[in-house]
Amino acid sequence: MNYDKDLICENITVDAEGKLLFAGQDTTELARIYETPVYLMDEDYIRKQCRAFKKALEDSFGEDCMVLYASKAASFIKIYEIIAEEGLGTDVVSCGEICTAKKAAFPMEKAFFHSNNKTDRDIAYAMDNGVGYFVTDNEEELFAIEKEASKRGIKQKILLRITPGIDPHTFKAVRTGCVDSKFGSAIETGQAEEITKKALDCEHVELMGFHCHIGSQIEETEIYVRTAEIMLDFIADIRRKTGYETKVLDLGGGFFARYTSEQPVRTPWDYLPNLGEYINASIERLGIPKPMVCIEPGRSIVAEAGMTLYTVGTIKKIPGYKNYVSVDGGMPDNIRFALYGSPYTILPANKMNDISETMTADVVGRCCESGDIIQPNVELPSSMKRGDILACLSTGAYHYSMANNYNRIPRPPVVMLQAGRAYVAVRRETEKDICALDI
Numbered sequence: 001m002n003y004d005k006d007l008i009c010e011n012i013t014v015d016a017e018g019k020l021l022f023a024g025q026d027t028t029e030l031a032r033i034y035e036t037p038v039y040l041m042d043e044d045y046i047r048k049q050c051r052a053f054k055k056a057l058e059d060s061f062g063e064d065c066m067v068l069y070a071s072k073a074a075s076f077i078k079i080y081e082i083i084a085e086e087g088l089g090t091d092v093v094s095c096g097e098i099c100t101a102k103k104a105a106f107p108m109e110k111a112f113f114h115s116n117n118k119t120d121r122d123i124a125y126a127m128d129n130g131v132g133y134f135v136t137d138n139e140e141e142l143f144a145i146e147k148e149a150s151k152r153g154i155k156q157k158i159l160l161r162i163t164p165g166i167d168p169h170t171f172k173a174v175r176t177g178c179v180d181s182k183f184g185s186a187i188e189t190g191q192a193e194e195i196t197k198k199a200l201d202c203e204h205v206e207l208m209g210f211h212c213h214i215g216s217q218i219e220e221t222e223i224y225v226r227t228a229e230i231m232l233d234f235i236a237d238i239r240r241k242t243g244y245e246t247k248v249l250d251l252g253g254g255f256f257a258r259y260t261s262e263q264p265v266r267t268p269w270d271y272l273p274n275l276g277e278y279i280n281a282s283i284e285r286l287g288i289p290k291p292m293v294c295i296e297p298g299r300s301i302v303a304e305a306g307m308t309l310y311t312v313g314t315i316k317k318i319p320g321y322k323n324y325v326s327v328d329g330g331m332p333d334n335i336r337f338a339l340y341g342s343p344y345t346i347l348p349a350n351k352m353n354d355i356s357e358t359m360t361a362d363v364v365g366r367c368c369e370s371g372d373i374i375q376p377n378v379e380l381p382s383s384m385k386r387g388d389i390l391a392c393l394s395t396g397a398y399h400y401s402m403a404n405n406y407n408r409i410p411r412p413p414v415v416m417l418q419a420g421r422a423y424v425a426v427r428r429e430t431e432k433d434i435c436a437l438d439i
C-alpha cells in the first residue's frame with residue numbers, strides 16, 4: 001500500500017520516518033501534545049484561499065466586488081479575525097454566529113444575515129449588532145424586518161433570496177437552488193417578482209439587490225454561468241417592469257473542496273474568470289448597470305485547511321465478514337458520513353511507510369449507534385493497533401461547526417497551525433462543561 005496519491009492537498013506530506021505531516025508539523029507529536037480527538041486547522045492555507053478568491057474575483061469583476069466567507073462552515077472567534085484581516089465579508093445565520101463575529105470585532109457592516117426563518121428575536125438582535133445586510137428569504141420575513149426597522153426609525157439594507165431553479169447535480173440533501181427548495185422565492189412561480197415589488201414598497205428596507213445559492217460541492221464550473229444567466233434575465237425583467245436598478249448580485253457559495261484522490265482539484269480560477277466574462281458581456285447586451293458581484297465560499301476556504309486526529313482503540317476482526325477499527329471520536333465530531341454518506345481519506349499518521357500488509361476496515365466511532373461510521377472500507381496497515389494515530393483529511397468545513405455532544409462526549413479543541421507554530425483557538429470541552437447547563 002502506497003499512500004502517495006492520498007496526500008490530496010499541498011499541506012499534507014510525509015517525513016523520512018513515515019510520519020504524516022500537516023502544514024509541515026508532525027501530526028503524531030501534535031496528537032501527543034494536544035491529545036485526541038483534535039481538529040487541526042492550517043491558518044496559512046485559510047489565508048491563502050481567502051487571497052485566491054479575492055484576487056480571482058477582483059481580476060474577473062474589477063474592484064467593486066466582495067468575497068463573503070460563509071461562516072457556518074467553521075465558526076469561532078479566531079476565524080472571524082482571520083477573515084477580517086484578509087478583507088473579506090462574512091455570512092452569518094444565527095445570533096450565535098453574530099455574537100461570535102462581534103467578539104472578534106468583525107466589521108458588522110460587512111456581515112450578511114442568512115437563514116430561511118429569522119425569528120423576531122433574531123431580527124432585533126441582528127439590528128442591535130449592526131449587521132449590514134439581511135438576506136431576506138420570504139415575504140413574511142420581509143414584513144417582519146420592515147416592522148422592526150420602522151420601530152427603530154432606520155432603513156435596513158436587504159437582498160432578496162431568489163430561487164433560480166437550477167439542479168446542480170449534487171447530493172440531494174445539500175441541493176437548494178431548485179424551485180421546490182425551502183430557501184428563497186422562485187422566479188418560475190412569479191413569487192420572486194412579487195416579493196421584489198413588495199420590498200420596493202417598504203419604507204424601512206432598502207432593497208440592494210438579489211441573492212441565490214444553488215447548492216454545495218459544485219464540481220461543474222459552468223453551472224455558475226447558467227445561474228448568472230437566469231439571475232441577470234430576472235434583473236433585466238424587473239428593471240423593465242419597475243425601473244428598479246440592482247446594485248448587488250450575490251451568487252452564493254458551493255465551490256468544490258477535495259476529500260479524496262478520485263475527486264478533481266478546483267481553484268477559484270476554474271470558476272470566476274469565465275463567470276466574469278459572461279456577466280460583463282451580458283450586462284452590456286441587456287443594457288443594465290453593473291452590480292457589485294458577491295460570492296460566498298465556505299467549504300472551499302476551510303475544508304482542506306482541516307484535519308482530525310484520532311487515537312485507535314479497539315480493533316475487531318470478524319473472520320469472513322468485516323474488520324472494525326474504532327477511534328476515540330465519531331459522529332459527535334464528524335457526522336457527515338452518517339448524514340450524507342460523505343467520502344473521506346483516512347491515513348495511518350504514524351505508519352505511513354508501513355506498506356507491507358494491509359487490511360480493509362470500517363473506521364468507526366465510539367457512540368452507541370451503529371450508524372456511527374467515519375468511513376467504511378478503508379485500507380490500513382494490518383499492523384494497526386491500539387494507540388496508533390489515524391488522520392481524517394479535509395475536516396475544516398462542517399465538522400467543528402456541526403460538532404455535538406451525543407453520548408455526552410465533549411467536543412474536541414481546534415488547534416491552529418501557523419508558520420511552524422501551533423496554538424489553541426478553541427479549547428477542549430470538559431466533563432464539567434458538559435454538565436454546566438444542568439440545573
Ligand SMILES: *Cc1c(COP(=O)(O)O)cnc(C)c1O
Binds near residue numbers: 255298
Ligand atoms: C452554506 C451556504 C454557503 C456556503 O456554501 P459552501 O458549499 O460551504 O461554499 C453560501 N451561501 C449560503 C446562503 C449558504 O447557505
